[in-house]
Amino acid sequence: MIRVGVVGASGLAGGELIRLVTQHPDLELTFLGGSSHIGRRPAELHPGLRLDLGLTVQPVTEEVADLVDVVYLATPAPVSAELAGLLADRVPAVVDLSGAFRIRTPELHDRWYPKVRRRADLADRFVYGVPELIGDQLADAALISLPGCYATAITLGLAPLTLGLGLDLKTVVVDGKSGSSGGGLQLRTADLHPLRNGAIAPYAPTGHRHAAEVSDFLERSKPGTIGHLSMSAYGVSHVRGLLASSYVFTDGAVDQRELQRAYVRFYKEHRFVRVRRHAETLIPVPDPQAVLGSNFCDVTVLHDEEGGRIVVLSALDNLVKGAAGQAVQATNLRFGLAEDAGLTMQPVMPA
Amino acid sequence: MIRVGVVGASGLAGGELIRLVTQHPDLELTFLGGSSHIGRRPAELHPGLRLDLGLTVQPVTEEVADLVDVVYLATPAPVSAELAGLLADRVPAVVDLSGAFRIRTPELHDRWYPKVRRRADLADRFVYGVPELIGDQLADAALISLPGCYATAITLGLAPLTLGLGLDLKTVVVDGKSGSSGGGLQLRTADLHPLRNGAIAPYAPTGHRHAAEVSDFLERSKPGTIGHLSMSAYGVSHVRGLLASSYVFTDGAVDQRELQRAYVRFYKEHRFVRVRRHAETLIPVPDPQAVLGSNFCDVTVLHDEEGGRIVVLSALDNLVKGAAGQAVQATNLRFGLAEDAGLTMQPVMPA
Amino acid sequence: MIRVGVVGASGLAGGELIRLVTQHPDLELTFLGGSSHIGRRPAELHPGLRLDLGLTVQPVTEEVADLVDVVYLATPAPVSAELAGLLADRVPAVVDLSGAFRIRTPELHDRWYPKVRRRADLADRFVYGVPELIGDQLADAALISLPGCYATAITLGLAPLTLGLGLDLKTVVVDGKSGSSGGGLQLRTADLHPLRNGAIAPYAPTGHRHAAEVSDFLERSKPGTIGHLSMSAYGVSHVRGLLASSYVFTDGAVDQRELQRAYVRFYKEHRFVRVRRHAETLIPVPDPQAVLGSNFCDVTVLHDEEGGRIVVLSALDNLVKGAAGQAVQATNLRFGLAEDAGLTMQPVMPA
Amino acid sequence: MIRVGVVGASGLAGGELIRLVTQHPDLELTFLGGSSHIGRRPAELHPGLRLDLGLTVQPVTEEVADLVDVVYLATPAPVSAELAGLLADRVPAVVDLSGAFRIRTPELHDRWYPKVRRRADLADRFVYGVPELIGDQLADAALISLPGCYATAITLGLAPLTLGLGLDLKTVVVDGKSGSSGGGLQLRTADLHPLRNGAIAPYAPTGHRHAAEVSDFLERSKPGTIGHLSMSAYGVSHVRGLLASSYVFTDGAVDQRELQRAYVRFYKEHRFVRVRRHAETLIPVPDPQAVLGSNFCDVTVLHDEEGGRIVVLSALDNLVKGAAGQAVQATNLRFGLAEDAGLTMQPVMPA
Incomplete structure (x- = not known):
């Protein structure tokens, strides 16, 4: 043990x-x-x-x-x-x-x-990164720094574009929506239930640290791929789970089919990233309620022809894949255990 | 009567x-x-x-x-x-x-x-438009078409940039977040409470009609001002109210102070649009919970220097300012009543 | 003024x-x-x-x-x-x-x-009581004490039985369910959104003060009518509105029809109390969401033959009829205004 | 397998x-x-x-x-x-x-x-019952009928009084509060999110079948112990989990300490029933959010001296201990596996 x-x-x-x-x-x-x-x-x-x-x-x-x-x-x-x-x-x-x-x-x-x-x-x-992208560096690592919850979602969403398809992302606008558990249990009036329930709280309309974290990582992973990345973050009216929407403008020409195949290929060996089609189930996905309590990150990529952009949606449970689950996943890789040891629980939904 | x-x-x-x-x-x-x-x-x-x-x-x-x-x-x-x-x-x-x-x-x-x-x-x-912007056309109009709930919010958010400051909006990315009342009461499995509560549902990740409506209107109002406008819309876990986030890239140079003044000036005579600073009250605004049940549209504009963009946030009650209230407001103007007759109710908050 | x-x-x-x-x-x-x-x-x-x-x-x-x-x-x-x-x-x-x-x-x-x-x-x-029951005492009263939110609901629910039908209530068990606004905005960890949302919090399973308040008032209004009244109160996962369920055991024999008629008669002159049948609308009533933002108290009475008891349900908005609205109502009576002056707003629903 | x-x-x-x-x-x-x-x-x-x-x-x-x-x-x-x-x-x-x-x-x-x-x-x-109470009958049973979600909670709450302490329960009033998942995914207007969210819906104010089920079982287990049991059930504004409140009037004299000890003793060998003190943690318990996703039933017993009654609160996840988890638990006992095989997951909270 x-x-x-x-x-x-x-x-x-x-x-x-x-x-x-x-x-x-x-x-x-x-x-x-x-x-x-x-x-x-x-x-x-x-x-x-x-x-x-x-x-x-x-x-x-x-x-x-x-x-x-x-x-x-x-x-x-x-x-x-x-x-x-x-x-x-x-x-x-x-x-x-x-x-x-x-x-x-x-x-x-x-x-x-x-x-x-x-x-x-x-x-x-310190070794830093999402385990899916830096798995080999984790074996025997003594010091490990894990990405923030939003950074995990955004990085997993964008990596297939830069590292997989080799696209240059000229402009990326990230819009993040998360539940109240992202803010922890500090005593702040704005986080009391009467004021937080039913809210769409623009708590970080500009200048979210996780944007810098993602840019820094992706640029180091493949210099020159991230032109301009900005982010705004909102608290919405549930407790657990977040959705990161990345709106990507790129000069590269790719269509929906290529995108879908590239994402599936990129994560073929990574069971915690589920590449999902938008309409494959009862509700539109990805939706963080469909990963609740689990270590999954659900990712959907859409080519918006009309809009001239790529829309990447990534959903995860901020306390699991965005924090504790990812820590256990990194530990598994660090100590040579199966990557999913202790992390095989399925999502609890509806909740 | x-x-x-x-x-x-x-x-x-x-x-x-x-x-x-x-x-x-x-x-x-x-x-x-x-x-x-x-x-x-x-x-x-x-x-x-x-x-x-x-x-x-x-x-x-x-x-x-x-x-x-x-x-x-x-x-x-x-x-x-x-x-x-x-x-x-x-x-x-x-x-x-x-x-x-x-x-x-x-x-x-x-x-x-x-x-x-x-x-x-x-x-x-048909006369079409947000009453604040086409008030004079409403007097004695026989046929009136009112903007959609999102279109109202986005138009009120962007108009001071194009019509007020005369900026050309090269690229606009709109991210909309709304409650379940936006979808009405049709019987759809995905709208049942167990599946809709706690959701962040990407129901229109590309191709929302309201984006076309806004572009069409703003372009007609001042040709050449809207370069490229795309939109994605999400259902979040409350019932009433929406927030539209418009991320604007423009070549024009304006700073936070100019923006704030321009917005205040633009809506000086329009009591239903409240230009608010992001931190002026207990919670970050605009937040649709702060307009619930009322005909207000709260608008906040932020210059994101780091991000090289302007962030415009507009919040309204989709059933009031986004529908019934706006209809009454237009009727008031049509029949020569005070613009706010029957619409003086303050928001019900918290709810 | x-x-x-x-x-x-x-x-x-x-x-x-x-x-x-x-x-x-x-x-x-x-x-x-x-x-x-x-x-x-x-x-x-x-x-x-x-x-x-x-x-x-x-x-x-x-x-x-x-x-x-x-x-x-x-x-x-x-x-x-x-x-x-x-x-x-x-x-x-x-x-x-x-x-x-x-x-x-x-x-x-x-x-x-x-x-x-x-x-x-x-x-x-001090004059104390629900305005519907003590209206005449309010004219020119110098000192007025208003019932608590739960006490208002319970009293309006039980008064037709004791004061109207003259029944002796041998045993009354009250179960109260309220939203988080009932607890105000004090900084308590248990009231933070992550812990309060989704809760059914038995915050006062025994010994709620409002039970004493109701007993005291009803006993003084008609001595001997309240045998034994106990109460338990719960916080549930919304913000505004409460439902008080009173389970009444009495020796008197009344059937559903008599009960319904007695309640309608008792509140005939009181527009803020709406006596409602359980299935008269889209949702089972009374439900506090159907009085949100208004000064109404919705009351439903049911004869549970099987259970040998009378079930009285009363719903109100704790911040309006349970607090501010009732204060204005009392003020109207105190100063000789129409009882509903400034209180004619209809409920905001859904919200 | x-x-x-x-x-x-x-x-x-x-x-x-x-x-x-x-x-x-x-x-x-x-x-x-x-x-x-x-x-x-x-x-x-x-x-x-x-x-x-x-x-x-x-x-x-x-x-x-x-x-x-x-x-x-x-x-x-x-x-x-x-x-x-x-x-x-x-x-x-x-x-x-x-x-x-x-x-x-x-x-x-x-x-x-x-x-x-x-x-x-x-x-x-058919063998019927909560596994904790009929475990020995399950070994090799060919036909097993499992209690309803509310019946499970109420039975686990009352059994220590009748079967443990041997009390006669003269009058029991049960008030049940549950989330929307209890109603399944049938298409009903009242279950659409806009009407169901924020509700306190008195969907079964009288005549809930689970009351009959509990009476029938407890009476057969120990004839003469249940005098009169009535129930009312409400849908509240979350998705998963229920709380059953049983208000018990009995002639027997027991105090808080005896009650607590009797409950602990009664469930000593049953890990899925957690006998909890009301104030033992951050939030008042039992609260169904503290068992979400798990097979636990949390039970708290309180002697209400003032009220002359015993208050028993039982909380469980209606889809796990109230349905699927209990089915697996019964299967484990039926086939001679460890009672908690496959059921060792801890609650997911907050969610």
């Missing part, structure tokens, strides 16, 4: 990590860390998880290294930056779910994460 | 028309028309409206002309086309809420409404 | 009072009071209400008496108790929406409101 | 059976049956389940017997009655999820299921 520590155990991603790790045949939860809620059991913090693990939330110290083979940092970026410094080289694998180490280009990092001082020594050692 | 007939009385827009007309000081509801639910009272069809009007739903015939001064057609486009032919020149004012007479350019009409045969004689007599 | 002050202007009931007062033909909003958000305009606190009133939130002092003819206290019970002391005899009418003066029997008050010290002099001068 | 057939494969319970069977280590899905959607693959009917099973929906004939060891009937009661006749003695185990064979007392059956003709020979051979 691989011993696992979860730091940030009281948050939503923390709860999801506990859920997935305790259901995993090869992982064993051996440490719960946090800076608040010290001494609390999981059931007190996560109403669904009435587990008898014999664990309570504890502060993170160097001694954690004796208890775990891998530690997940489901913590705010500044905390992750600090804890990564503490645990690197002491724990065999540190997996960071925050934004602290996502953007590799130093100037870009400083611009989008001005409060997270970049430690070059550490930053350069 | 101006006598009003509502055709399509059993639908959602029909119900809203009944609500607004019966609350209006100068309008009197004298006819309810439809092709189904004949003989039913409003309360049987609209659970909230337990009114004792002495009216039941009746088939529409020429005799209706004796009963009304204005008739609202809240009917599907083919039905509206037919009824407009029947009632034109018999009723002083026919107000059509469908798409039958919205697109003026004949080829465009045929392409987007292939099932609605265009009667040139009739079509050319 | 009757000059109105609203204290607790930043809360949900405060916002609703502002909405209704500014829509009222005979009322004029002249003062906004509060202990927090001093200096804020309504639009900053209530996203829908972008009104230009020239008013900001101010602390409450004796000088308020010069500005208003009636003051609404939409404040927590301890604050209301204090402010009532300050403003009584200085302002012509003080209308309290809190629980401070609802329970008249001293021992009962102390048991259910142990933190609100009872000032006998003041308490005995 | 035990070969499994699912009849009613296109419905919500059918989809959930497919989800659970394909995740089960010892079950293999070998047949999908139905009367509509013939020839369709699961992914076409269940948007989340994009499985490549090589199966399509087929009509049910005797030949099904060659393909399966157990068949689930997730069909309307009349269909189940017919198919049970066809498949009994041909398939080793028939598990019926409908109401066709639930009520054993012939007169009661005829009264509540007048359209389902009772075949005495067949009916008497």
